[in-house]
Amino acid sequence: MRKFISGLIFVIAFTLFASGCSNKGASSNSDESGVTLSLFLTMSNEGEKKAIETVVSKFEEENPDINIEVNLPGGGYEDMLRVKMAANDMPDLFDTHGWAKLRYGEYVADLKEMDWVQNLDPALDQILKDEEGKVYAYPLNQAKDGISYNANILEEYGIEPPTTLDEFIAALETIKEKSKGDVVPLWIPGGDNWTIAQIFDQMATPLLITEEENSYGDQLKDGSFDWSNYTLFAEKMKEMQEKELLNEDVLTAKFTQAAELMAQDKIAFTFVGGSLGPDATELNPEVKVGTMPVPAIHEGDVQSWIGGERFTLAAWKDSENLEEAKRFIDFVSQPENVKLIAEGTSSPAALTNTEATNYYSEFYSEYEDINVQPYFDRVYLPSGMWDVMATTGQELLADTLTPEQLSEKMGEEYKRLRKQ
Incomplete structure (x- = not known):
């Protein structure tokens, strides 16, 4: 009986050990359905929230291996991001809200190789690019x-x-x-x-x-x-x-x-x-x-x-899921999604290859x-x-x-x- 119990304990211990080893090295941002990206934005109006949620849903349908966890903390956004910067534990994707270079520059990945950069409105160059050509964030729209x-x-x-x-x-x-x-x-x-x-x-x-x-x-x-x-x-x-x-x-x-x-x-x-x-x-x-x-x-x-830019997407340079984060930015930069976000947020598009008519277009004209x-x-x-x-x-x-x-x-x- 003792041998049986000892053997049973060994089997359980081995099973737990093997289970632990099989999970070793797995990203904390992953689950059984794939990678989960954390996304923090400063959006607060209902129309803005609907626009980003629609695009996220479209992306997840086309990329079933990637889930996006959308966080919209409103007025608490800056305090939350300061804590994350201090801990060097940034979201995979986050809004630089006008501080792409000065505040968040050391945390963001360079996006200059992405296709959408060639269509960036030149009015945003001084805000989102530096003299070496680094591109700090993708602008979801303009303000x-x-x-x-x-x-x-x-x-x-x-x-x-x-x-x-x-x-x-x-x-x-x-x-x-x-x-x-x-x-x-x-x-x-x-x-x-x-x-x-x-x-x-x-x-x-x-x-x-x-x-x-x-x-x-x-x-x-x-x-x-x-x-x-x-x-x-x-x-x-x-x-x-x-x-x-x-x-x-x-x-x-x-x-x-x-x-x-x-x-x-x-x-x-x-x-x-x-x-x-x-x-x-x-x-x-x-x-x-x-x-x-x-x-x-x-x-x-x-x-x-x-x-300037109103909402942006920057990718954390140290993210374990940087490739997937860039895949989402690439998806968002496609003309149909640029248009959807610009019209949903009632703001002009930030890319020159997309025309968007929004609620305020007659007043902007x-x-x-x-x-x-x-x-x-x-x-x-x-x-x-x-x-x-x-x-x-x-x-x-x-x-x-x-x-x-x-x-x-x-x-x-x-x-x-x-x-x-």
């Missing part, structure tokens, strides 16, 4: 950020899309008066404070860059910028709040409410963009959402689109002569300043910072972060 508006409300109240900040504030006042408070003139979902940073970032370009006599690009780059020049827009934001031109719940309203409120004709203007238009129209076919460039601030200046300026923080601010713009803007609207104090705090953090 033309400005201000979204309810076209029906503007037509009802006889308002033309404003071209200057003063005209913009006057339009907000007209909406407040004529709607008798039923329509929020400027809606800000400040409960997600990155949306406040978005406003300050977009408006920093006309404030500090595009008008010749108020252009401080060189000083911002060399560290000599006088941050008192930043105060004007903070004063304008506070003025709009004091005139009750913003939503009362500006500090608690959530980004996810935008489409429903726009569909109910409760919003006139908002800096929320992306798939807001089609998302709202899906809820209410009668609503029409327009988009316009950001208004000029200084006399004599013109409007600007704010942009109307403003086709307006220049696209790069996102302010990506060119002129050290990494980490986005969070500072978010928190200082939030504190301004909470009455815990004055416009002057906001500028002082921005200056202090700017100097601190430049040294890191």
Whole structure:
């Protein structure tokens, strides 16, 4: 009996050992059905999510040996990626959201040998390529950020899309008066404070860059910028709040409410963009959402689109599944999928061999002569300043910072972060 038990124990032990050996060397990103790729993106609107999920499903059908685990952490994206960078444990595929070279450069694989590179829109060269020709990420689409508006409300109240900040504030006042408070003139979902940073970032370009006599690009780059020049827009934001031109719940309203409120004709203007238009129209076919460039601030200046790449796919250079990651990028770069994503995200395509008509095409055509300026923080601010713009803007609207104090705090953090 003892011999039998001893033999049984040996057989079990050997079986477990053999089983362990058979799995040795298998990727932790693999399972019985094949390889699993982790994909992290900054997409947040429903239309954007549907677009990427559709393409992923198509890819998995054609590549049954590869599964893609899509992660869309929203406002927590940057914090999650910072932790992963510190641990040198990046996703197989991830969105560089404007920081392909400066923040993520040492983690990304060079994509220059891929076929789609020859069709990359030259406007994106300085963002996605370096002087040696390395290509840091694949652009899923391009951004033309400005201000979204309810076209029906503007037509009802006889308002033309404003071209200057003063005209913009006057339009907000007209909406407040004529709607008798039923329509929020400027809606800000400040409960997600990155949306406040978005406003300050977009408006920093006309404030500090595009008008010749108020252009401080060189000083911002060399560290000599006088941050008192930043105060004007903070004063304008506070003025709009004091005139009750913003939503009362500006500090608690959530980004996810935008489409429903726009569909109910409760919003006139908002800096929320992306798939807001089609998302709202899906809820209410009668609503029409327009988009316009950001208004000029200084006399004599013109409007600007704010942009660059919106969403990208970079491949982690140390991924155990780099070949499969590149296979997905190649799939996404095929014209039918480029078109699907561009139209699904209501943004222009980033490859020149694909034409895509999206929800905002008529508005992009109307403003086709307006220049696209790069996102302010990506060119002129050290990494980490986005969070500072978010928190200082939030504190301004909470009455815990004055416009002057906001500028002082921005200056202090700017100097601190430049040294890191």
